[in-house]
Amino acid sequence: MLVRDVLSRYLQGIPAKNIEFITNDYKKPYILPERLAILLRFNISHSEKMIVLAVSVGVEIEIDVKYLDRKNIFFEIAEWFFAENEYQHFKALPGEHQKQRFFSLWSLKEAYIKACGKGLYIPLDEFWFSFLGDKLQMDRNSPEIRLLIGQSHMV
Template sequence: MTSFSKTDHATRSKQKLTLANNEIHLWMTKPEELLGNDELLSTYVTLLTSKETAKQQRYKFAEDRHDALITRAFIRDLLSYYADIAPQDWQFEKGEKDKPEIVNCPLPLRFNISHTKNLIICAVTLEDDIGCDVENIGRSNDVLAIAERYFSPKESDELFALPSDQQRNRFFDYWTLKESYIKAWGLGLAIPLKDFSFNISDTECNHKEVFTIKQNISLSFAKHRVDEPQIWRSWLVYPTTAIDEKQEHRIAISLRSKKSGSKNDNQKTDYQLRFFNSLPLLGYQEM
């Protein structure tokens, strides 16, 4: 990630962003880059509500407290690029599905946060339900055993039909997509992971300077699962070496259209993904 100097804040903080109806903005920050910056970290503390601070302080380990502080400062700061509300003045509440929603925004902003070792992300869009997930693909879990337990039969069959050296990567494709879907609903594991299946085509990729994006992804559902595949769009994002030197991370985004009636079909919508690096209160850079 590109470093920011203290002088960047004065200029970058004025660079407001607009968000079109067909845009998804994906924000990223690396909490380890802020280790030791005590002055800035102290400022972050002033942005949080007393409830947020109490929750952040409940983490047992210093690393987890650090990451929790960065996460709250990160979301408050980035939202202020879309509206004239100071980072400390954003208000949140649990929505009807227990998902955090913005209370006091003049725009219909929707967002979702995910974090893993050394990367925090936030997906932002207008009106539609959005979910995102980031995973560290170097973790030592027995991922194939997890697949056997949680994936749909269709996904498991496809996964284990691959050559063994490709199975771990495909596991994280499925896992992040499934997490992004349940996070877009805001219901977590109340939705059984076996009740929906992703189909991933390897024929279509969009190669950006620092990302490869896979977007030819479709959803299907078990007979008892009430949902509509035509209102969902999903993307896989593979950071390249310019942002993710060790190829550590896998990112997925799922979006659920909330338009009414016959318009509630987003399969032909030309969605545009934009990517931003930021360090809270020091500015952002679009990649």
């Protein structure tokens, strides 16, 4: 309902109830471009009591939101889903920094697989991110696309 209502504001003349969605091979929903006067892309994310919808005209868009007050289950999740070097760096951090690093890495990974349009069809431990001071680095051997802005920023 939220998605249809918001998208209908961009699709002048198409009522919310008439918007038809299809999915790609990886189950990502979209509206067929030939049915639109504009290239409209959207993404939705939710966690606990939060929901975020992002809409873009002309370019792909991805969004991720995480509730940061979960219990210590993140340690077990990191062991299962992070690449080995990510997990080792995460584990070596002081306890008070582990939770923040977990959510930074998890959000980056989720945003990346969403941006590739394949979701969890891309195993999360097959690519990695690392933090070098204030710079973010990504595994250069990743077979998937990298969306870059400038020399040192990743979207």
